[in-house]
Each structure stands twice: as C-alpha cells, then as structure tokens.
Amino acid sequence: MIIAYDAGAFQQSISGGIFNVSVGFLNAAARVAPDAEFLFVADPFFGEVRPDALAALTFRPRVIYRSVLKSSGSFSLRTNRERVRFEVDGRIVPTEQTTTPDGVCYHYDGPTPRHRLLLRSRAARPCDTMNSPDNRNLGVAISKIVIESDKGSQEFAFDDARLTNGYHDPESAWRWTNGAAEIPLEFFPRVETARVGVHIRHKVVYSLADGSFDRRYNGVVQAAIEQRRAFNLQELGRELREMGATVYFANHFIPIAIPGLALASWAHDVIPILFPNFFGKDAIENFANVIDIFKRADHIFCNSETTRKDIIENVGVSPERLTTSWIGPGAIGPRPAPVVDAAIAKFGLRRDYILNVGTLEPRKNHVRLVQAYDEFRRGVDHPPQLAIVGSHGWGYDELVRLIANSGLSEHVRVLSGVDNDDLSALYSGAMFVAYPSVYEGFGMPVLEAMACGVPVLTSQETSMQDIAKNAAVLVDPLSVSSIAQGLRELSLNSELRSRLASKAKEAASRFDWDRVAKTIIDVLKGTRR
Structure with a gap:
C-alpha cells in the first residue's frame, strides 16, 4: 500500500506537536506495516523538507513538490515598510534613518516645533495583515525618544506618562503608536533648533492599498492563482496514481483533496471554531480549509474522544467516518539523575520547581497560572520555583508584564529554545507538572509528564x-483560586505526589504508537475512492 502524506510539518519548525505526532505515527507504521510506503507531498510555500526533520524518521520517504495550497481570503497588497516621517507644525519634513543594535532610529533635525510634532507612519491591525488576534491599529513600536540641542541631550523612555496622544499602553520594552503619535513640546528645551531621534523596535505588516482599482486587480490575481492551483492538483493526482498511491493523508499544513485519491485526515482539535478569540484572522481562515477537508474526507482519525465529539457536534461529520485512534507519546522520556542535575544547572533552576510546558499564548492559560502561583507562594515559607517552557506566541508580553509587575522574576523562570533532551530532563526533575490549559484536543504535556513518571495538575x-x-489533580482552568489550591495541595503533600507518580507511567502506557498505527493502517487499507 502506498500512502501520500502531508509533509508540511517536516518543512516547518521541528519542535511542534503536529511534527511529533507525524514522527510517532510514521515510525510506528514502518514497524507494524512494513509493506506500507509513504510519499511526502510538500508545497514550496513552506520551503524545502528539512534534513534535520527527516532525521527523526527511521526511513527516507520520496518527496513530491507542488503549489497546491488554497489561498485564504482575497489576494491583498501588503508591505513591511513602515514609512515613518515627521510632521512639524503641520508640515511634513525630510527624515533621516540610522540603524541601531535593536532596530532603527528616525531623526528630525531642524527648527524646534512651536505648535505640534507628530511621528507619522503606516498603521494596520495585525488581525487583518498578520496571523494574530490583535485588533489594535498599530503603527510602530518605539523604545525611546532622544532630543539633542546645544543645551545637551535628554532621553525619554517609552513608558513616559506624558506620551498620551497617539499611543497604546506600554508593553515590556516598547510602546506602539497608532500611526500618528504626538511628541510633547514640553520635551524640548528653549532652543531655536533641535535633533529628535525616535528609536523603533518593531513594526507590523501594513495594507498597501484598498481602492476600487486594487480590488479589481486582486480579483484578477486571485482567479489566476486558483486556476494554476487546480491544474497543479490534477497533475499531482496523476503523478501520485502513477506512483501507486491510493490515499492522501492530510494534516494541518496541507489540507487538500487530491483528484483520484481517497482522502484521510488527522483531526487534532476544532479550537478555532470553539474559541476564535484565541486565533488571528489568517489562522481562522486557514482552519476553514481544514474544516472543508473534514467534510470531504473518506475517514478522519481523531486524537481523542473529545476531538471526535467536537467534530460531530460542530462540523456535522457523520460518526461512522470518524475513528478515535488516539496518539502516542512524543520524543520525551525519563532521564537519569546526572542528566537532570545538568539541565537544572544549565537553566539556573532551584532544586524544587514546578514545570509548565506549552506555547506562550493565552489559550495555554499562563496568566492565570502565574496569578495562582503568586497567590500560593505568599502562603508558604519556601515555595518551589515555577519554570515555564515554551516558544513565544501572541500575547507573550502580557505574561512578561505580569511577572515583572508582581515581583516574580526571581520565582518564575520563562525558558524558550529548550530541545527534547533538555525538556525530558526538566520533566524528570520536576516536583510536578502544572498544565491548566483552557482547552485542548489532546494535551501532550500531560502525557509527556506521565511518561516521565511525574505527577500532574491539569x-x-x-x-x-x-x-x-487518576494520575493527576484536576482544577478549574478559569478559576485562579482553584489552580492555586491545586498548586498548594501538590507542593505541600509529598505523599500525594508519590501516589500520583506511581500511577503516572501506568496511565501513560495506555497510549502506544504501534497500537495507533495498526488502527490507522487497517482502516486505510479498506479506504477507497
């Protein structure tokens, strides 16, 4: 049997959960069904299939590239050029730009403003131009303003209380303008001329145009893209059939139906439908393509009963086309004491720590976890540290501000760029893992913790x-006091931790990749278009 497989996860970052699921399944399928062959389908939009990602497989698949991704929304003209300029007393003046170690600096050099000085730039809502739920109208992010004259130089921080007109609230190390930010005249000394330097740390993607001509032009471009895509899909289907493929297994990255092949799909969750506030406009539009595949698939493999139930209730797929295959553990496993000690020293942690793992974004509930930790630690003499491991997602700044404003920098460590070996060691050395996510289709950190024999709060x-x-303490993820009580219970009760730890590996053993792969391959062998 030859199966065409969505290779998108092997073109992206290799630390993601979808990648680990693919690796676990494919390697297990090679063991339990050695007669099955996998052909990787890759779209050049994601770049080349990465050699370091393929190294995680026990076999080397053939790869076929085609531009087949369905574009979401309409084609739009966008730019990353911020077009900063100064407006001095109602007149736009020449602007000089220099590069700084952490961004760029825009300069105005001339007569001191008498009435008004504006920093103008393009502005856009990230929810319209980027994959972010942020609906603020953002211009540029400034870190400081420096004013020089013959009386000296003075620096004004981004969080100066006098920066009011045209600014959003300060964040961790910068402050966004709205595209027309006023620089207060009181910043200037009584001089005839001055040099103003505005230091820019970040910018967004901006809409370039939205006139009637642009909409007509976009429509023509979109039609051409769709026509080319349809041709590529037909060619891809023909080539895959000639290579002997009978089914295409879609995943999150390349959700397409290939002409002439049966269609199967992974289903990880339907959270963009249930909680759209956790996702940007692009992500929601892209997920609409996934939903379309769910509706057209001959069979869907769900990672949990929760996901299966959510698809039935929210997508309208008939139950007989859904199989709860579950998934197995990723590349995480227990590590011996010397390896654990080395990881603890490497990341500067204390011996007693609570571990949280997950992308730093609102759905993972880090803010409530830190608030609960702060509430818990105030009631004990020697609280354990809280170590949060995850890549930076949207909303990360809110977490950073909370930690700083609550005086928790010494107690809460945020770690990014942690590889699987170090992560396994950090799991193995933790007092327990706290994972009070708002919603998950599966919740891999829970399984990873149990696979390392560590008790869990979730x-x-x-x-x-x-x-x-029965290997965890369960809490209400929307209640700070409930999470705090769970932290207190597990931190102070060593007998409870030992009891849960003894049950953890047994609970984790229910999830086995060989069993998952056999279930899926057996169904695929009976799936025909």
Missing part, C-alpha cells in the same frame, strides 16, 4: 482529564 475539562485518569 484541567478538569475535555481531553486532559481523560488522559490523566
């Missing part, structure tokens, strides 16, 4: 309680 919602069984 949400009493959806799949997480099904995975944890």
Whole structure:
C-alpha cells in the first residue's frame, strides 16, 4: 500500500506537536506495516523538507513538490515598510534613518516645533495583515525618544506618562503608536533648533492599498492563482496514481483533496471554531480549509474522544467516518539523575520547581497560572520555583508584564529554545507538572509528564482529564483560586505526589504508537475512492 502524506510539518519548525505526532505515527507504521510506503507531498510555500526533520524518521520517504495550497481570503497588497516621517507644525519634513543594535532610529533635525510634532507612519491591525488576534491599529513600536540641542541631550523612555496622544499602553520594552503619535513640546528645551531621534523596535505588516482599482486587480490575481492551483492538483493526482498511491493523508499544513485519491485526515482539535478569540484572522481562515477537508474526507482519525465529539457536534461529520485512534507519546522520556542535575544547572533552576510546558499564548492559560502561583507562594515559607517552557506566541508580553509587575522574576523562570533532551530532563526533575490549559484536543504535556513518571495538575475539562485518569489533580482552568489550591495541595503533600507518580507511567502506557498505527493502517487499507 502506498500512502501520500502531508509533509508540511517536516518543512516547518521541528519542535511542534503536529511534527511529533507525524514522527510517532510514521515510525510506528514502518514497524507494524512494513509493506506500507509513504510519499511526502510538500508545497514550496513552506520551503524545502528539512534534513534535520527527516532525521527523526527511521526511513527516507520520496518527496513530491507542488503549489497546491488554497489561498485564504482575497489576494491583498501588503508591505513591511513602515514609512515613518515627521510632521512639524503641520508640515511634513525630510527624515533621516540610522540603524541601531535593536532596530532603527528616525531623526528630525531642524527648527524646534512651536505648535505640534507628530511621528507619522503606516498603521494596520495585525488581525487583518498578520496571523494574530490583535485588533489594535498599530503603527510602530518605539523604545525611546532622544532630543539633542546645544543645551545637551535628554532621553525619554517609552513608558513616559506624558506620551498620551497617539499611543497604546506600554508593553515590556516598547510602546506602539497608532500611526500618528504626538511628541510633547514640553520635551524640548528653549532652543531655536533641535535633533529628535525616535528609536523603533518593531513594526507590523501594513495594507498597501484598498481602492476600487486594487480590488479589481486582486480579483484578477486571485482567479489566476486558483486556476494554476487546480491544474497543479490534477497533475499531482496523476503523478501520485502513477506512483501507486491510493490515499492522501492530510494534516494541518496541507489540507487538500487530491483528484483520484481517497482522502484521510488527522483531526487534532476544532479550537478555532470553539474559541476564535484565541486565533488571528489568517489562522481562522486557514482552519476553514481544514474544516472543508473534514467534510470531504473518506475517514478522519481523531486524537481523542473529545476531538471526535467536537467534530460531530460542530462540523456535522457523520460518526461512522470518524475513528478515535488516539496518539502516542512524543520524543520525551525519563532521564537519569546526572542528566537532570545538568539541565537544572544549565537553566539556573532551584532544586524544587514546578514545570509548565506549552506555547506562550493565552489559550495555554499562563496568566492565570502565574496569578495562582503568586497567590500560593505568599502562603508558604519556601515555595518551589515555577519554570515555564515554551516558544513565544501572541500575547507573550502580557505574561512578561505580569511577572515583572508582581515581583516574580526571581520565582518564575520563562525558558524558550529548550530541545527534547533538555525538556525530558526538566520533566524528570520536576516536583510536578502544572498544565491548566483552557482547552485542548489532546494535551501532550500531560502525557509527556506521565511518561516521565511525574505527577500532574491539569484541567478538569475535555481531553486532559481523560488522559490523566487518576494520575493527576484536576482544577478549574478559569478559576485562579482553584489552580492555586491545586498548586498548594501538590507542593505541600509529598505523599500525594508519590501516589500520583506511581500511577503516572501506568496511565501513560495506555497510549502506544504501534497500537495507533495498526488502527490507522487497517482502516486505510479498506479506504477507497
């Protein structure tokens, strides 16, 4: 049997959960069904299939590249050029730009403003131009303003209380303008001329044009893109059939139906439907393509009963086309004491720490976890540290501000860029893992913690309680006091931790990749278009 497989996860970052699921399944399928062959389907939009990603497989698949991704929304003209300029007393003046170690600096050099000085730039809502839920109208992010004259130089921080007109609230190390930010005249000394330097740390993607001509032009471009895509899909289907493929297994990255092949799909969750506030406009539009594949698929493999139920109730797929295959553990496993000690020293952690793992974004509930930790630690003499491991997602600045403003920098460590070996060691050395996510289709950190023999605190919602069984303390993820009580219970009760740890590996053993792969391959062998 030859199966065409969505290779998008092997073109992206290799630390993501979807990548680990693909690796676990494909390697297990090679063991339990050696007669099955996988052909990788890759879209050049994601770049080349990465050699370091392929190194995680026990076999080397053939790869076929085609531009087949369905564009979301309409084609639009966008730019990353911020077009900063100064407006001095109602007149736009020449602007000089220099590069700084952490961004760029725009300069105005001339007569001191008498009435008004504006920093103008392009502005856009990230929810319209980027994959972000942020609906603020953002210009540029400034870090400081420097004014020089023959009386000397004075620096004004981004969080100066006098910066009011045209600014959003300060963030961790910068402040966004709205595209027309006023620089107060009181910043200037009584001089005839001055040099103003505005230091820019960040910018966004901006819409370039939105006139009637542009909409007509976009429509023509979109039609041409779709026509080319349809041709590429037909050619891809023909080539794959000639290579002997009978089914295409879609994943999150390349959700397409290939002419002439049966269609199967992974289903990880439907969270963009249930909680659209956690996702940007692009992500929601892209997920509409995934939903379309769910509706057209001959069979869908769900990572949990929760995901299966959500698809039935929210997408309208008939139950007989859905199989709960579950998934197995990723590349995380227990590590011996010397390896654990080395990781603890490497990341500067204290011996007793609580571990949280997950992308730093609102759905993972880091803000409530830190608030609960702060509440808990105030009631004990020697609280354990809280170590948060995850790549930076949207909303990360809110977490950073909370830690700083609560005086928790010494107690809460945020770690990024942690590889699987170090992560396994950090799991193995933790007192327990706290994972009170708002919603998950599966919740891999719960399984990873149990696979390392570590007790868990997690949400009493959806799949997480099904995975944890009796090896976890369950809390209400929307209640800070409930999370704080769970932290207190697990931190102070060593007998409870020992009891849960003894059950953890047994609970984790229910999830086995060989069993998952056999279930999926058996179904695929009977799937025909």
